[in-house]
Amino acid sequence: MLELQDISVVFHPKTINEKVALSHINFRIEDGDFVTIIGSNGAGKSTLFQTISGAVTPYHGHIFLNQQDITSLKEHKRSRFIGRLFQDPLKGTAPSLTIAENLALAGCQGHYFHLRPILAKQRQQMYMALKELNLGLEERMDTKVGVLSGGQRQALSLLMATYAKPQLLLLDEHTAALDPQTASKVLELTAKIVKKYHMTTLMVTHNMQDALTYGQKIMIMKEGQIIDVIDRERKKDLTVEQLIHLYSSKTHDYNDRILL
Numbered sequence: 001m002l003e004l005q006d007i008s009v010v011f012h013p014k015t016i017n018e019k020v021a022l023s024h025i026n027f028r029i030e031d032g033d034f035v036t037i038i039g040s041n042g043a044g045k046s047t048l049f050q051t052i053s054g055a056v057t058p059y060h061g062h063i064f065l066n067q068q069d070i071t072s073l074k075e076h077k078r079s080r081f082i083g084r085l086f087q088d089p090l091k092g093t094a095p096s097l098t099i100a101e102n103l104a105l106a107g108c109q110g111h112y113f114h115l116r117p118i119l120a121k122q123r124q125q126m127y128m129a130l131k132e133l134n135l136g137l138e139e140r141m142d143t144k145v146g147v148l149s150g151g152q153r154q155a156l157s158l159l160m161a162t163y164a165k166p167q168l169l170l171l172d173e174h175t176a177a178l179d180p181q182t183a184s185k186v187l188e189l190t191a192k193i194v195k196k197y198h199m200t201t202l203m204v205t206h207n208m209q210d211a212l213t214y215g216q217k218i219m220i221m222k223e224g225q226i227i228d229v230i231d232r233e234r235k236k237d238l239t240v241e242q243l244i245h246l247y248s249s250k251t252h253d254y255n256d257r258i259l260l
């Protein structure tokens with residue numbers, strides 16, 4: 001379970017550049033929930049993820065993961081149980097290492113990594129995990145990641161972010177830089193892995209259809225606040241057109257990127 005209690009984030013406090021990026025955020029997500037987050041530019045979505053993952057320290061409030069107060073836990077320690085995926089496929093993998101070496105790296109999340117020969121048993125585990133992606137990467141384990149396509153790399157990043165079975169998975173528009181076909185493939189893979197391991201997941205997206213399809217709940221953010229949470233009951237009969245209408249009327253965001 002993830003719980004945020006009265007979280008506020010202020011950049012450059014008490015200066016002329018002061019910016020309140022998150023303002024009194026409260027929410028609770030149960031184990032295994034898949035929650036999608038939508039919001040206009042600058043609403044605070046990335047800051048929310050940075051705060052949960054420990055890259056940004058809140059000005060106020062507390063964060064609990066499975067009853068443990070992680071508010072002051074360092075980012076690298078949180079990475080042992082929080083997996084994260086970014087929009088840029090280049091961010092989640094090391095290009096000069098092979099696929100197998102990247103997965104070995106993912107296996108020691110948050111701990112010091114020494115590149116050692118990979119044991120036959122480890123390779124077998126990697127082979128099986130890669131096979132699930134259905135992209136043929138299991139036959140290319142000694143290929144350097146730098147030569148993979150954006151979609152292959154993002155699928156591998158997804159596998160890496162979930163390899164150590166994190167308690168929480170944060171997906172920050174992780175398919176936005178991919179072409180539509182590859183994006184839907186990576187999203188389907190995401191849903192499959194999340195369901196298989198019952199991972200508590202938060203996904204930021206600008207795509208209303210994806211927010212509706214994958215989110216068991218949908219959070220709407222505006223100007224550093226959560227302005228609405230659409231729960232299972234309200235979501236049940238919601239169409240994408242109704243979601244767009246609801247979103248636009250609440251945020252006054254009529255951006256084409258959202259509507260499409």
Ligand SMILES: Nc1ncnc2c1ncn2[C@@H]1O[C@H](COP(=O)(O)OP(=O)(O)OP(=O)(O)O)[C@@H](O)[C@H]1O
Pocket residue numbers: 011012019020021039040041042043044045046047048
């Ligand atoms: N390091 C920082 N210093 C100062 N202001 C910041 C910093 N990071 C973010 N902000 C500001 O905080 C607000 C929230 O930014 P954030 O990136 O979280 O929004 P977002 O919802 O992820 O937007 P987008 O959809 O455009 O990525 C914005 O006004 C942004 O300019």
